[in-house]
Amino acid sequence: MxxxxxxxxxxxxxxxxxxxxxxxxxxxxxKVYSALAAVGHLLERGTVRPGQTLVDSSSGIYAYALALACHRYGMRCHIVASTTVDATTLAQLEILGATVEQVRPSQNLKLDQELRVRRVREILAERPDCHWMRQYHDEVHYLGYHEVADRIAAAFPSAGLTVVGGVGSGASTGGLVERLRAADPSVRLVGVQPFGSVTFGSQDHHDPEAIIAGIGSSIVFDNVRHHLYDTVHWLDFTHAMSGAVALLREHAVFAGLSTGAGYLAATYEARRHPDRTHLVIGADTGNRYVERVFARHAEALDPTALKPAEIRAPEEMTMPWSRMSWRRASCPDRRKGRAA
Structure with missing residues (x-):
């Protein structure tokens, strides 16, 4: 083809x-799937027009995806980038025609995200013709994953399926599982979170090396549909790094830090439920983690010796790895810290 x-x-x-x-x-x-479907849908509806500037904030792979979608559809792109965005990604964004500005360095991800949202609001006030893509809140970002879900359903027509992936904005895991459950309600969803994320209640735990910005948040994301999740894992940086290194060492797969965290969680879930097929979402390659993760491979822990603390409520959470049966519960009341 x-x-x-x-x-x-x-x-x-x-x-x-x-x-x-x-x-x-x-x-x-x-997130190329998500950005392509979202931009195409907005153009079709007339919400945006060709040549208009699309703006959003990002910690990395959504920025790249949006820049690609804008290149595809003839749109302009402006990214308010996290301090965690690496030089390779920044160079690609600029060459693709996106304008990029990074917020000033922050001591933690919460301040980094707040600064990015504040800057987006300033841009919209200065340039009202821009359209804010709102990847964290606009359900249009669910659309692209329906096609992926259909491919998965075709590949596993009769398997007891468990999807394991980083929660992040909620659109990828949510979009996949909502579509899959329309045909098979028994599909399970395991969400992976870093410590320090408000989404499932780990905001009081501080991981000094946390750089898994794409799978957690210090602000409330409307696109996270808590009732879709059966189980939640919280992992610190060292455990996520150990999963990423193990994935490369054992299976020759060079993938990002969120994939490493998901792989570690899926390995544990598969030991508990060997009768099910566990599908790990590998969101991106390991290229942007070479210096911060893979160059430190000697520090990686033996994954076979690792297991989470089993907890019954977020208040019982403990680092470096906790697991909780969420049981498709509704959203906890954590509206403090909301960002539009």
């Missing part, structure tokens, strides 16, 4: 068998 644009090739994930019970859904850059 000859693709009309690079995004059509990049968006398609590969299914890679890791063990009898564990499959990797490997993306080059997962």
């Amino acid at each position: 000859i693709h009309p644009h690079i995004t059509d090739a990049l968006k398609i994930p590969d299914l890679v068998r890791l063990t009898d019970e564990t499959i990797l859904l490997r993306f080059e850059s997962m």
Whole structure:
């Protein structure tokens, strides 16, 4: 097949068998699906017009995805970037035609996210013709994952399926599982979170090395539909790094830190539920984590010796790894810290 644009090739994930019970859904850059579908839908509805500037904040892979979607559809792109965005990503964004500004360095992810949201608001006030994509809150970002879910359903027509992935904005895991459960309500969802994220109640725990900005948040995300999740894992940086290094060492898969965290969680879930197929979402490659993660591979822990603390409520949470049966409960009342 000859693709009309690079995004059509990049968006398609590969299914890679890791063990009898564990499959990797490997993306080059997962949010390309989301950004393409969202921009295409907004253009079709007339919400935005060709050539208009689309703006959003990002910690990395959404910025790249939005820049690609804008390139595909002839839109302008402005990114308010996190301090965690690496030089390689920044260079690609600029060459793709996006204008990029990074907020000043912050001591923690909470301040980093607040600064980014504040700057987006300032841009909208200065340039009202811009359209804010609101990846954290606009449900249009769920649309792109429906196609992925249909591919998964076709590949696993009768398996007891458990999806394992970083929660982040909620759109990827939520979009996949909502679509899958429309045909099979027994599909389970395991969400992965870093410590320090308000989304599932770990905001009082501080991980000094936390750089997994894409799977947690210090502000409330409306796109997270808590009632979709059966189980939640919270992991610190060292455990996520150990999962990423183990994935490369054992399966030759070079993937990002959130994939490493998901792999570690899925390995544990597969030991508890060997009768189910565990599908790990691999959101991106490991390229932007070379210096901060893979260069430190000698520090990685033996994953076979690791296991989480089993807790019954977020108040019982303990570092470095906790697991809780969420049981598709509704959203906790954590409106403090909301950002529009």
